[in-house]
Amino acid sequence: MDYALRDLLMFTPEVYLRLFIRVNETLGPWLAVVIAGLAVMGGLLVHPATAARRLAFMVMAAGWGLSAALFMARFYAPINWPVGWLAWAFAGQALLLVMTVLRTPPARAGGLPLTVALAVLSVMSLTTALAAGEWAALALPGATPDMTVLTTILMLALLPRGWRWGLLIVPLLWCLFSLLTHWALGLWRPLGVPAAGLVLGLAIGCWPRRRE
Amino acid sequence: MLSSMTRRRFLAGLAAAGLASRLPPALASAGDSPITRSIPSSGEVLPVIGMGTWRTFNVGTDPGLLDQRARVLEVFFERGGRVVDSSPMYGSSEAVMGRLLARLGRREALFAASKVWTRDEDETRESVQRSADLWGVGRFDLMQVHNLLGWEGHLETLKAMKAAGELRHVGVTTSHGRRHDELERIMAREPLDFVQLTYNLLDRDAEARLLPLARERGIAVIANRPFQGGRLFERCQPHPLPGWAEDAGVSSWAEFFLKFIVSHPALTCAIPATTRVEHMQENMGALHGRLPDEAQRRRMADYVASL
Ligand SMILES: NC(=O)c1ccc[n+]([C@@H]2O[C@H](COP(=O)([O-])OP(=O)(O)OC[C@H]3O[C@@H](n4cnc5c(N)ncnc54)[C@H](OP(=O)(O)O)[C@@H]3O)[C@@H](O)[C@H]2O)c1
DSSP states (O other), rough: OOOOOHHOOSSOHHHHHHHHHHHHHHHHTTTHHHHHHHHHHHHHTSSSSSHHHHHHHHHHHHHHIIIIIEEEEEETTTTHHHHHHHHHHHHHHHHHHHHHHHHHHOOOOOOOHHHHHHHHHHHTTTTTHHHOOGGGOOOBTTTBBBHHHHHHHHHHTTSOHHHHHHHHHHHHHHHHHHHHHHHHHHHHHHHHHHHHHHHHHHHHOOOOOOOO | EOOOOOHHHHHHHHHHTTOOGGOOOOTTTTTTOOEEOHHHHHEEEEEEEEEEOTTTOTTTTHHHHHHHHHHHHHHHTTTEEEEEOOTTTTTTTHHHHHHHHHHOTTTTTOEEEEEESSSTTTHHHHHHHHHHHHOSSSBEEEEEGGGGHHHHHHHHHHHHHHTTTTTSOOOEEEEETTTTTHHHHHHSOOSEEEEEEEEEEEESGGTTTHHHHHHHTOEEEEOOTTTTGGHHHHHHHHHOOOGGGGGGOSSSSHHHHHHHHHHHHTEEEOOOOSSSSHHHHHGGGGGGSSOOOHHHHHHHHHHHOOO
């Protein structure tokens, strides 16, 4: 007799996927605000003004705060107690993001990489919906942790390398935690999000220079 | 200790416990009485099938899932179940149980079993009180030290609480066959009412020393992971039940696994966990009918090993 990873997990895939539905239900009309925020963020990242790009990172920081307070602290932590602590780490990351972009301006995103990133993120958003068999289980960046982390990791490519590692600690830790959780739940498609986050996070951490 | 009670004795027992008026209709009309065992230290009679809550009742505040689990719990009580096992380790399970018990109004039928799960051996009382508040019970029927964590300090306090009438029974738990040597020493030395350990058709380490010791010391035994966390179904369900299963009182794989466990003379009850109403119905089937004899038990173990 030995412990398997799935013996250590204290909730079922059904309960986990319901979290996405419940967050979307709770946000209700505010979901439109989240989606609009994401669209505006894309525009801000290609904007020539430094202030606009800083604002994009601040919008993302707000997404970390929202994911921490709603998805993690309110819905996820009661069924998975380590998430309560990780919600605080998310709140800390939100502050760190704001402080960092106030000190170092992000570079301007290229049109093509941004389009590719948006396409990849849109597909990734669907993985929970596909697993649950319901559109209502869509995972939006800025409202759910995996997608927030993945989006942020991509954005970190716009910061100087020296600043990236400090901002990668929480995302990489989360991706590892989330990858193991999805593995234990046997949720293979949604597992792609934290897996991509881990790979891209390490790649971006080592990427030699930013685009200017 | 084994007592397949007659209907009259069962009803008399319920009446004595003030439970006759709450007898579930399905049971009241059932032809055969539930299989029960008595707790050696107190003589209280328990149905041999209880339920666990690990994973299955950790649904947080999800209204849809709370409704669904309420139906699972309702079927459990309707089919004559009493022992519900939980722990502070199981996320929101204790809170969920409290909400559902309040909704169903079935606290009187319940034999509430929870655990103390903290390294801090001075925190026993606080932990028991927190759990009692979550369940909404005045006192627990059974409080166990979870996985022997800080067992010495916790057990001392639990014994004192029992002596003061704040708890009805005390015990300790292990699972996955862990720390059986230590458990054996504790069972030999401490005045335990209950011990909870992993026992199922594939995990039978307990048969060698722990179950005989439990009988010798008059300790009630709860079997956790009766389906090996569901793996027994994955292994066996693709295969048909053997032709002789009916002679052993078995009509489904769930009954096959559960009746093997509760037919061991040292066992008091098994606590299968499920999220599904139809599975609960199937599992509660093991509470009725014949139990396999020793030869049939050997045959059951050989059959599962061969699959
Ligand atoms: N250290 C400890 O104190 C300790 C350790 C382990 C367990 N426990 C206790 O023991 C309880 C039972 O153990 P467990 O939950 O680990 O595992 P278990 O009861 O052996 O197995 C539960 C699994 O079996 C499935 N199942 C239940 N009835 C079924 C049926 N009729 N047909 C098909 N599948 C069925 C369930 O899935 P469905 O939801 O789909 O039915 C679930 O996945 C726990 O809930 C807990 O209370 C205590």
